[in-house]
Amino acid sequence: MTTPSADKQAPAKQDRVLIFDTTLRDGEQSPGASMTHEEKLAIAELLDDMGVDIIEAGFPIASEGDFEAVSDIARLAKRSVICGLARASIGDIDRCWDAVRHAKRPRIHTFIGTSPLHREHQLSMSKEQVLEKITATVSHARNLCEDIQWSPMDATRTEEDFLCLAIETAVKAGATTINIPDTVGYTAPGESAQIIRMLLERVPGLDKCIIATHCHNDLGMATANSLAAVEAGARQIECTINGLGERAGNTALEEVVMALRVRNDIMPFSTGVDSTRLMQASRMVASAAGFPVQFNKAIVGKNAFAHESGIHQDGMLKHSGTFEIMRPADVGLNATALVLGKHSGRHALKNKLKELGYELGDNQIADVFVRFKALADRKKEVYDEDLVALMEVEASSAANERIRVKSLRVVCGTEGPQTADLVLEIDGADHETHATGDGPVDAAFNAVKALVPHGGARLQLYQVHAVTEGTDAQATVTVRLEEEGKIASGQSADTDTVVASTKAYVNALNKLIVRRKKSAPQALSA
Ligand SMILES: CC(=O)SCCNC(=O)CCNC(=O)[C@H](O)C(C)(C)COP(=O)(O)OP(=O)(O)OC[C@H]1O[C@@H](n2cnc3c(N)ncnc32)[C@H](O)[C@@H]1OP(=O)(O)O
Numbered sequence: 391m392t393t394p395s396a397d398k399q400a401p402a403k404q405d406r407v408l409i410f411d412t413t414l415r416d417g418e419q420s421p422g423a424s425m426t427h428e429e430k431l432a433i434a435e436l437l438d439d440m441g442v443d444i445i446e447a448g449f450p451i452a453s454e455g456d457f458e459a460v461s462d463i464a465r466l467a468k469r470s471v472i473c474g475l476a477r478a479s480i481g482d483i484d485r486c487w488d489a490v491r492h493a494k495r496p497r498i499h500t501f502i503g504t505s506p507l508h509r510e511h512q513l514s515m516s517k518e519q520v521l522e523k524i525t526a527t528v529s530h531a532r533n534l535c536e537d538i539q540w541s542p543m544d545a546t547r548t549e550e551d552f553l554c555l556a557i558e559t560a561v562k563a564g565a566t567t568i569n570i571p572d573t574v575g576y577t578a579p580g581e582s583a584q585i586i587r588m589l590l591e592r593v594p595g596l597d598k599c600i601i602a603t604h605c606h607n608d609l610g611m612a613t614a615n616s617l618a619a620v621e622a623g624a625r626q627i628e629c630t631i632n633g634l635g636e637r638a639g640n641t642a643l644e645e646v647v648m649a650l651r652v653r654n655d656i657m658p659f660s661t662g663v664d665s666t667r668l669m670q671a672s673r674m675v676a677s678a679a680g681f682p683v684q685f686n687k688a689i690v691g692k693n694a695f696a697h698e699s700g701i702h703q704d705g706m707l708k709h710s711g712t713f714e715i716m717r718p719a720d721v722g723l724n725a726t727a728l729v730l731g732k733h734s735g736r737h738a739l740k741n742k743l744k745e746l747g748y749e750l751g752d753n754q755i756a757d758v759f760v761r762f763k764a765l766a767d768r769k770k771e772v773y774d775e776d777l778v779a780l781m782e783v784e785a786s787s788a789a790n791e792r793i794r795v796k797s798l799r800v801v802c803g804t805e806g807p808q809t810a811d812l813v814l815e816i817d818g819a820d821h822e823t824h825a826t827g828d829g830p831v832d833a834a835f836n837a838v839k840a841l842v843p844h845g846g847a848r849l850q851l852y853q854v855h856a857v858t859e860g861t862d863a864q865a866t867v868t869v870r871l872e873e874e875g876k877i878a879s880g881q882s883a884d885t886d887t888v889v890a891s892t893k894a895y896v897n898a899l900n901k902l903i904v905r906r907k908k909s910a911p912q913a914l915s916a
């Protein structure tokens with residue numbers, strides 16, 4: 391029953407900020423974010439391992455499942471304080487204690503609404519009744535457990551005088567941590583700091599407690615509010631992985647941990663969290679809750695360490711400090727991603743091609759760059775596979791190209807026959823035709839046959855591969871033609887499968903022509 395708490399190990403005025411993770415309690419309150427028992431245990435194990443000081447493992451009175459999860463997490467935790475939530479009710483507190491008591495370091499967290507809205511509309515209680523309830527429930531909890539956290543729900547919309555009185559009552563009844571929740575995410579950073587300063591000045595005995603801050607993100611200010619509270623004297627931040635939580639969520643654990651680390655020059659506070667586990671925790675929680683992380687989410691978003699624009703990529707290649715304030719390894723990522731797209735420049739393209747094994751001179755790069763930009767204009771992202779396809783097509787089509795596809799328009803759909811209008815440049819002159827076929831590819835191939843008769847050649851293979859994922863993926867097409875035992879293979883890649891097919895066909899035809907060793911240009915066109 392009497393176990394050391396994180397609070398006890400940390401002097402009240404230290405510069406160490408305790409990290410209180412409530413992913414499994416407030417985080418799970420996100421509509422649709424329920425997690426299985428096994429998932430909760432795995433998340434708790436990771437949080438414990440990565441140095442989170444306090445894990446709020448659930449609300450034991452809420453359900454049998456929550457009770458079991460909190461009890462099992464209490465049993466497995468090696469270092470973290472394990473906390474359960476309870477209303478200002480003896481039944482809730484007893485149930486909570488039954489679950490957390492298995493922990494090496496248990497904590498009961500009990501709360502009651504203090505704002506006028508909560509007193510009058512949710513609880514139908516007078517100020518006096520609320521104060522009586524605080525005394526009765528906090529002292530009951532303190533008789534069970536040494537480590538008691540108390541929260542005035544909706545603190546930031548509570549009258550200052552009554553908030554001070556309520557906190558003083560909880561401290562006198564035995565609370566060791568006083569948490570100040572911005573329950574509806576209403577506060578701005580200046581106010582968040584001002585409330586903590588005001589409480590420290592006015593509430594007797596509060597300086598012996600740890601002051602915690604619990605912010606919601608309704609106006610997108612949760613992280614800023616938490617840090618402002620710390621600067622004013624709070625020494626425990628309540629937060630969740632990926633900022634999961636009620637409505638717009640809670641303060642994101644990864645954001646406060648990294649902000650305190652990166653801006654230690656102006657916020658000289660430390661946490662015990664191993665930041666290299668942040669990405670792992672983010673992925674685990676996203677998958678368990680079924681809530682994907684937004685691409686541009688600070689610290690753990692897919693794009694948090696990715697650069698697409700040429701000027702940024704050029705800077706990054708010269709010195710990573712030009713456009714990054716932390717190293718990817720600090721949050722558990724292998725490397726920065728230089729994503730090639732339509733905003734990229736030659737430095738990044740050359741660097742990527744080198745990584746892929748293509749060492750090109752400046753002239754060659756200039757040439758490939760034009761084709762790369764044309765591709766990037768049609769694709770959101772140019773993947774490594776796209777570049778390989780581009781380089782292979784470049785290599786195979788560089789020589790002996792007597793026929794080129796200049797333009798192609800196909801009409802396809804449920805009503806056949808499909809048609810193709812094709813312009814081929816043959817030995818420098820444009821030739822145009824219209825053809826039909828059984829499908830757009832067949833129509834396009836018939837158009838090639840009409841412009842370049844090659845009756846003896848037989849289509850031996852036609853193969854299409856999507857180079858990458860997504861509906862904007864490039865298709866790589868291979869066409870193999872056979873004529874009197876001579877085989878010619880052509881390849882092409884394009885985001886338009888019919889264009890890739892036609893170019894691959896023409897590529898094969900060019901090679902076949904070389905093999906025939908015929909040189910009369912007129913013989914090529916119809
Ligand atoms: C800001 C926060 O995140 S608070 C935590 C919110 N999390 C949850 O609510 C998740 C778990 N909750 C639950 O499973 C259920 O709400 C339970 C089991 C706790 C209670 O269920 P029920 O008994 O059916 O009550 P219900 O949820 O409908 O209403 C809440 C009751 O608790 C009362 N209540 C709310 N907060 C408190 C409090 N801090 N202390 C005491 N009573 C409270 C309400 O006034 C209401 O009481 P009433 O029935 O006398 O009107």
Ligand SMILES: CC(C)C(=O)C(=O)O
Pocket residue numbers: 416501541542543544569571572573574604606
């Ligand atoms: C229970 C309390 C701390 C809470 O979650 C809130 O007020 O948001």
